[in-house]
Amino acid sequence: MTNIWPEPRFDYRDPDIRNNEDEYLARQRDVCPVIRSEDFGGFWALTKFADIAEAANDHERFTTTVGPTIPPYGRPYGSKPLTSDPPEHGVYRKLLQPFFSPAATAAMEPLVRTIVRERIAEFVGQGKGDLMAELGEPVPAQVMAVLLGLDRSRSQQISLMNKKTQRSSVGEDLRSAEEVQAEILRFLTEEIESRRAGPRDDLLSTIVHSEVDGEPVTDEIRYGMATMLIVAGTDTTVSGIVNTLFHVSRYGPDFRQALLDDPEKLDLFVNEALRFDAPVFGLARSVVGDVCLRDVEMKDGDRVLLLWGSGNHDAERFDDPDTFDPDRRPAANLTFGWGRHRCLGDKLAKLEIRVVVEEVLAAMPEFRRVTDDPPPLRMDLEHGPSALEVVW
Ligand code: HEM
Structure with missing residues (x-):
């Protein structure tokens, strides 16, 4: 099997690939569905x-x-449950699950709405702004702070650390990636230590005091779980919010009103925005033993990227996959992963996106982009616009 690209490479940060990604991946899916890349060590x-x-x-x-x-990412420790396989995986996932049940998520709605309304009140008088900076970045960071049990004011540090994580991954700078991870660790230390002494009714306390088989979990696991939540739940939702607002901006007043009037229509719309531009474009696995997939021989230890965003545009799974269909009935997609590691925070992320759309349409129903050019794109493993300049 040969790669159709002249050189065997797939650097998802390369603007040539990134700016023509749909076309590039459509050809790959047809001609050479398992890509070999020598980038990032192969x-x-x-x-x-x-x-x-x-x-x-x-x-x-x-x-x-x-x-x-x-x-x-340069993390010196694992991030359970994500970096564990069954049966161990189920043990750690179960510890977090109560905070992400449908009831627990629904109970977050008033708080999410307050956060979004407060943010909008801060900037709505300006008549113009970047919805990435004004809403996309602050809302998930504030929700994350409250979810963990931190003061909301600490959300600014969460945003900053996420930005640094992105920058270091884009720059392929392992040293700076390690520094950012160390910074997240320092940030969490004080909070974790205070909960050792006095447990509170919050997610971080649950992590700090969790036990497996009657034994307290190690510090490494505690820190790994908490850091993982910050990384997995914040920046991803930022992209989900901004992608969805971008798609809303392409529609006229009647359609926008219909989104506000019909919750099912809004849910379908959010689902389609998440399918069309999967915020987490791909995540990794490592091969155990020798594996043959579509006649491609993979060796023990080989790294493999599962391109959720590409699978979401596979014509064998979705009719007319490159068309944004706001009423598409959801054939389940890969945006939140697949199988046992499927995202724990999917309902929370969708809640945040839905509330943002509702409140933006209520406060600035006629918002529109300042240009018809495609928005500037992020160039890392997370996908979405890097800014969304609008007027209203
Ligand atoms: C639009 C926003 C989000 C997207 C696109 C997203 C995407 C994903 C994906 C693709 C996975 C699967 C990982 C894999 O199999 O390798 C995953 C797992 C996970 N996500 Fe999310 N996520 C989002 C929001 C959140 C939020 C808000 C939280 C928590 C506050 C969260 C927590 C997690 C956790 C804990 C896992 C690991 C689950 C496990 O290993 O069992 N995510 N997410």
């Missing part, structure tokens, strides 16, 4: 829905224990 990338789902379900041949990103 890895495979799976582009077809069925292959991605198969790898995500096959924990014996595709492990998450080596780390979730290519290149690595």
Whole structure:
């Protein structure tokens, strides 16, 4: 099997690939669905829905224990539950699950709405602004602070650390990635230590005091779980919010009003925005033993990127996949992953996106982009616009 690209490479940060990604991946899915890249030390990338789902379900041949990103984020410890395989995985996932149940998520709605309304009140008088900076970045960081049990004012540090994480991953600078992870660790230390002495009724206390088989979990696991939530739940939702607002901006007043009037229509719309531009474009596995997939021989230890965003545009799974269809009935997509590691925070992320759309449409129903040019794009493993300049 040969790669159709002149050089065997797939650097998802390369503007040539990034700016023509849909076309590039559509050709790959047709001609050479398992990409070989020599970037980042060499890895495979799976582009077809069925292959991605198969790898995500096959924990014996595709492990998450080596780390979730290519290149690595520079974390000196694992991030359970994500970096553990079954049966261990289920133990850690269960510890977090009560905070992400449908009831727990629904109970967050008033808080999310307050956060969004307060943010909008701060800037609505300006008549123009970047919805990434004004809403996309602050809202998930504030929700994350409250979810963990931190003071909302600490959300600014969460945003800053996420930005640095992005920058270091884009720059492929392992040293600065390690520094950012160390900074997140320092940030969490004080909070974790205070909960050791006096447990509170919050997610961080649950992590601090969690036990497995009657034994307290190690500090490494505590820190890994808390850091993972910050990284997994904040920046991802930023992209989800901004992508969705971008798609809303393409529609006229009647459609916008229909989104406000019909909750089911809004849910379908959010689902389609998340399918169309998956915020987490891909995450990694490592091969265990030798694996043959579509006649491609992969060796023990090879790194593999599961391209959720590509699987979401696979014509074998979705009719007319490159068309944004706001009423598309959801054939389940890969935006939140697949199988046992499927995102724990999916309902919370969708809640945040839905509330942002509702409140933006209520406060500035006629908002429109300042240009018809496509928005500038992020160039890292998270996908979405890097800014959304609008007037209202
Ligand atoms: C639009 C926003 C989000 C997207 C696109 C997203 C995407 C994903 C994906 C693709 C995975 C699967 C990872 C894999 O199999 O390698 C995942 C897992 C996970 N996500 Fe999210 N996520 C989002 C928001 C959140 C939020 C808000 C939280 C928590 C506050 C969260 C917490 C987690 C956790 C804990 C896992 C690991 C689950 C496990 O290993 O069992 N995510 N997410």
